[in-house]
Amino acid sequence: MNLSQYTKEFSYNLTLAYPVILGMLGHTLIGIVDNFMVGNLGSTELAAVSLGNSFIFIGMSLGIGFSTAITPLIAEADAEKDDKKIRTTFHHGLLLCTILGIAIFIMIVLAKPIMRLMNQPEAVVDLAAPYIDWVAFSLIPMIIFQGYKQFADGLSQTKYSMYAIYLANVVHVFFNYVLIYGIWGFPKLGILGAALGTVISRIMMVVFMHFILRKNEAFKRYFKNFTFKEIKKSILKKIINLGFPSALQMLFEVTLFTAAIWLSGSLGKNSQAANQIALTLASSTFMVAMGFSVAAMIRVSNAKGMKDYKQLITVARSIFLLAIIVEIFFGLVFVISHNFLPHLFLNMSDASQQFDNAEIIIIAAKLLLVAAVFQISDGIQVVVLGALRGLQDVKIPMYITFVAYWLIGFPISYYLGTKTDMGATGIWIGLLAGLTAAALFLYIRFASLTKRLVLENA
Structure with missing residues (x-):
């Protein structure tokens, strides 16, 4: 195979992917800002936000995973130049995202008592409960926003969601700052201030996205005359059949990482804080792979719409x-700076936190060495998943991810983390095993599926 046929596609891949990457990093930045500002309040507060966000990430993964069904349908219709199909998919997708956002909010609030059964420190649970209520509410605008985002992504217009997310970040930083610490006459609310900052910024994000797309000439025609009379059960079913397995795929991975947070919490608050630091850094680099995953989904869907299967494989x-x-x-960056990076998340000048900080840094540095290796597996599995979604192949990948994460990854995490002296490092070795298995099996699935498509259409 000629390497240049792949490298010549890099430029367009990056053009499509970079706004998604920056947008995804913008989402992560909301969590990082919470961690930085809350970290200054102390390790108990940081652990509470970590525990709270573990619930939120589960809900968010369902919402984001489900909404990805909209992109391949829109991208395929775009390649077919079918405006009616684009508009219909957009309206049905947005309706489903709104219903799902409300359902997830209710589900997370009802699930809060689980924290009491999870062997978590009592002080951490007490702080996390009110934080969860508000951040769970912010998932309603967040998932509605995903409906708009996936629609625009499907039309290869990936920049608009990036603009909306960065506007949300500016709003978030401002409200976090004044509400956490009680600046300029605002009440001092601690971690509750961080939650309210998230709610306000996400409402702003969806409002901005609606208006920027509605006013745009390229999108205007898809917004006209929305009516519930046009809602068809067959189209809702098609989106749900694609969206539900996609939501479960994402849920299986996110719950594996959430289980890592809970297992780390059972080892003590310093292990949990170290896990949160390493997870925040690994999540940031993972967003780059997520951007490539969206690019794969769009380009594979376009090629599928044009029935050009050889180009599909090349892309x-x-x-x-x-x-x-x-x-x-990124793996090399983690290896080189694994001892330095944890310092950025801790208040090193607080003498009372000195002992805790020293232990957190030692644990987090080891976790970053494991993360350096699983960057590669994680990147491959998410990008291949994107390509498979572009082919509208979601059921078999759902089973593959379940087996890889929960029948391979989690048992290793549990055993090494709780039954050996490896502690948090053992938990992360389990994550590495699960991600590597997923990357391998998903690639085999993609290769066999595309080979069959080429042969059938030869």
Whole structure:
């Protein structure tokens, strides 16, 4: 195979992916800002936000995973130049995202008592409960926003959601700052201030996204004459059939990482804080792979719409190659700076936190060495998943991810983390095993599926 046929696709892949990457990093930045500002209040507060966010991430993964069904349907219709299909998919998708957002909010609030059964420190649970209520509410605008985002992504217009997310970040930083610490006459609310900052910023995000798309000439025609009379059960069913397995795929991975947070919490608050630091850094680099995953989904859907299966394989492999190169780079950064990075998340000048900080840094540094390796597996599995979603193949990948994360990854995490002296490092070795298994099996699935498509259409 000629390498240049893949590398020549890099430029367009990056053009599509970079706004998604920056947008995803914008989402992560909301969590990082919470961690930075709350970290200054103390390790108990940081652990409470970590525990609270573990619930929120489960809900968010369902919402984001489900909404990804909209993109391949829109991208395929775009390649077919079918405006009616684009408009219909958008309206049905947005309706489903709104219903799902409300359902997830209710589900998370009702699930809060689980915290009491999870062997978590009592002080951490008491702080996390009110934080969860508000951040869970912020998932309603967040998932509605995903409906708009996936629609725009499907039309290869990935920049608009990036603008909305960065506007949300400016709003978030301002309200976090004044509400956590009680500046300029605002009440001092501690971690509750961080939750309210998230709610306000996410409402702003969806409002901005609605108006920026509605006023745009390219999108205007898709917004006209929305009526419930046009809602068809067959189209809702098609989106649900794609969205539900996609939501479960994402849920299986996020719950594996959530289980890692809970297992770390059972080892003590310093292990949990170290896990949160390493997870925040690993999540930031994972967002780059998520951007490539969206690019794979869009380009594979376009090629599928045009029935050009040889080009489909070339495009997909070019994105896989690009993701591997970038993730190896991030892995090297983690190896080189694993002792330095944890310092950025802790208040090193507080003498009363000195002993805790020293232990957190030692644990987090080891976790970053494991994360350096699983960057590559994580990058491959998410990008291949994107390509499979572009092919509208979601059921088999759902089973593959369940087996990889929960029948391979979690038992290893549990055993090494709780039954050996490896502690938090053992938990992360389990994550590495699960992600590597997923990357391998998903790639085999993609290769066999595309080979069959080429042969059938030869």
